[in-house]
Amino acid sequence: MEDLEREYHKILADYVKEQSERTLYIGQNFVRQLIRRNISPEDVVSLHKDAVETIYPAQFDELRLAYDFLIEMMVHYGMAMREHQSLLQKQAEIQMEMNIAANVQKTMLKTPIPSDMTIDIGMLSKPLKNVNGDYVHFIDDKKYISVAVTDVVGKGVPAALCMSMVKFGLESMEEYAHDPEHVLGVLNRIVERNVDDSMFISMFYGCYLREWGLFYYASAGHEPAFLYRAEENKFYDLEAKGMLLGIVPTTKYKRSEVLLEDGDIIVIVTDGVTEFRRDDTVDERQVVASLIHDVKGLPAQSICEYLYSELEEMQEFELKDDFSVVVIKKV
Structure with missing residues (x-):
C-alpha cells in the first residue's frame, strides 16, 4: 500500500x-x-x-x-x-435459467395443428413472460379432432411443470380423446394428487366429429368459448359448468354439444384474451366478439393473429396475462 x-x-x-x-x-x-x-x-x-x-x-x-x-x-x-x-x-443467472426453461417448454409442449377438409383451424399462444401458463393440445384422429385449452392460475416454472404433467396426462389418454368427460375426470384426479393447493388449472376440452360436423365439449372452470352462427349472424357462449381441475377428486364433468353449419366459428380462449377491462362500462366479451365478427371471412389463423394484434394495441402493448386462442371455422 x-x-x-x-x-x-x-x-x-x-x-x-x-x-x-x-x-x-x-x-x-x-x-x-x-x-x-x-x-x-x-x-x-x-x-x-x-x-x-x-x-x-x-x-x-x-x-x-x-x-x-x-x-x-x-x-x-x-x-x-x-x-x-x-x-x-443472481438475477442474470435466474434469467438464464428461465430462458432455458422457456425453450424446453416450447419444444416439449409443441403440438401440430390438425388439418381437415371441412374445418379450418388456427391457434396462437403468447406468454406474458418467458414461460407460458397456457397450453393448447390437439389430438388428430381419423374420426375426430380433439382440442384442450388449458390455463394455470399461477406463472413461471411451477406453471410450466404443471403444463408438462397435463400434456403427458393427455397423451396417455389418446384412446379416450373423443370423451371429454372421461379426460377431464382423469386429469382432475391426477392434478388433485400432484399439484399444490395454491395452484389451479382450468381446461376447455372439445371434440369435433368429422363425419357429422358435431362439436361436443366439457369445461373445468374455464372461460366459455364463443360460437358464431353464420346463418343468424349472432354470437353465443358455449357454457359448460365444471369445477377447476384438482379441487375435488370426485368431480363429474358434463358434456354439451353443438352441430356446426357452414360458416360457423368456434373461438376458444384463455382469460388473457378477455380480461382487459379499464372500467366497468366495457364488456370484454362483447369487444372480442365484435373483433371476430369484423374478420369472420378470413382464414382461422388470420383471425387469431388479428385478435392478438388488436387486443395488444388496446392494452398499449402491455398484456396482463398469457394470451391463447383457438379458432375452429366450418368451411
Missing part, C-alpha cells in the same frame, strides 16, 4: 502544479492499478485524504471532518455496491 501512497501523492502534486492532460492520463492508468489490486472506494478516499494533508498541511484541519465523513459514506457505498452486483449476478 505504501508504494501506492507514494505514487498517488506524486500524481496529485503534479496535477495541482501543472493541471495537465498528461497527468490526468497517468491518473487514469493509476485507477486501473487500484482496480487490479482490489482497492476499496473508502481506501481510495483515504489515500486522497493523506495526499491532500501532505500537500496542504496548513489548510487541512478545516477539511479533516469532511474527509472522515466521505470515508464513512464510501464504506457503506462499497457494501451496497457489492450487494447490488451480487443481486445482479
